[in-house]
Amino acid sequence: MARRSRAKKKEAAPLQAIRDVPRRVLxxxxRLILIAAAVLAGLIVLFSVVNPPVTPYMLxxxxxxxxxxxxxxxxxDIAPVMARSVVAAxxxxxxxxxxxxxxxxxAAIADGGERGASTLSQQVVKNVYLWHGRTYTRKLLEALLTPVVELVWSKRRxxxxxxxxxxxxxxxxxVDAAARHYFGVSAADLSATQAARLAAILPDPKGRSASRPSDFVQRRARGIADGAATIRADGRAACFES
Structure with missing residues (x-):
């Protein structure tokens, strides 16, 4: 009987090890998810005061x-009108x-998805911490990280x-490299028109030019300039200008 019991235990051991594999994987x-979350949380806190040296897309x-x-x-060191233009755009x-x-x-849903609805906060999360593309994984991570960035960072940051x-x-x-590239000036010396043109080429900078603007870019820039003046007047620029 003892021999049979030991034999059964020997037979059961490999089976139990196989059953334990999914648990170990999980x-x-x-653990990896917790480590990744801790790293991202640390980077969010760090970049609230330290400038990101590079982003995945830049690399x-x-x-x-x-x-x-x-x-x-x-x-x-950036002309205030540039910040207002970016926000207006x-x-x-x-x-x-x-x-x-x-x-x-x-509005984007009602429009059939033809217009974008990403906020500056979402775009910062995507640019600094994630990768470009329209995968569900990236969008989920963006949705999870955006409120954390809003909580830890100031609007001005x-x-x-x-x-x-x-x-x-x-x-x-x-914007400093862009101001020098397109207009030969520093970001501090951008005029309202130049700032509006820089904002107008977003989010398609490779297909648009701020120094040789198409009719579309010129129209968009005029609208952005008006919008920048409006948010300054109605107080919607106060959170990042104070």
């Missing part, structure tokens, strides 16, 4: 092009939402980082 997957473009043009400019309700513009989302990581032409990142 445990390791859970990809740098490898493809053999280098980039980019100079970080503190928001104090990309996210006019930036000061009134917590990371997601529900009105813009509803979000605008500052956005203006410094946005692409304005092939291999041209940040």
């Amino acid at each position: 445990r390791w997957a859970f 990809s473009e740098s490898r493809r092009l053999g280098g980039l043009e980019r100079t970080w400019a503190p928001i104090e 990309e996210d006019a309700n930036f000061c009134t939402h917590w990371g997601f513009d529900l009105k813009a989302i509803k 979000i605008v500052e980082v956005y203006m410094n990581v946005a692409e304005f032409d092939e291999g041209i990142f940040g």
Whole structure:
């Protein structure tokens, strides 16, 4: 009887080890998720005060092009009209939402998905922490991280980082590099027209030009200039200008 019992135990051991494999995989997957979440949380806190040295998209473009043009400019060294132009162009309700513009989302759905509804906060999360593309995984991560960034970062910091990581032409990142590239001036010396044109080429910087604007870009720039003046007058620029 003892021999039979030991034989059964020997036979059962490999089967039990096989059954334990999914549990081990799940445990390791859970640990990896926790580690990744901790790293991202640490980076969100870190980049609230430290400038992101590079982004995943910049790395990809740098490898493809053999280098980039980019100079970080503190928001104090960027013409205020540039920040207002970016917000007017990309996210006019930036000061009134917590990371997601529900009105813009509803309008985009009603429009059949023809218009975008991403806020500046979402775009910063995508540009700084994630990758470009329309995968469900990236959109889910973006949705999870955006409220955290809104909670930890100030609105002023979000605008500052956005203006410094946005692409304005092939291999041209940040408004200071863009101002020099298109107009031969620093970000601090941008005029209202130049700022509106830079904002107008987003989100298609490779297909539009700020120095040789098409009729579409000129019309869009005029609308952005009006919008920038409007949000300054009605107080919707207060959260990032104070």
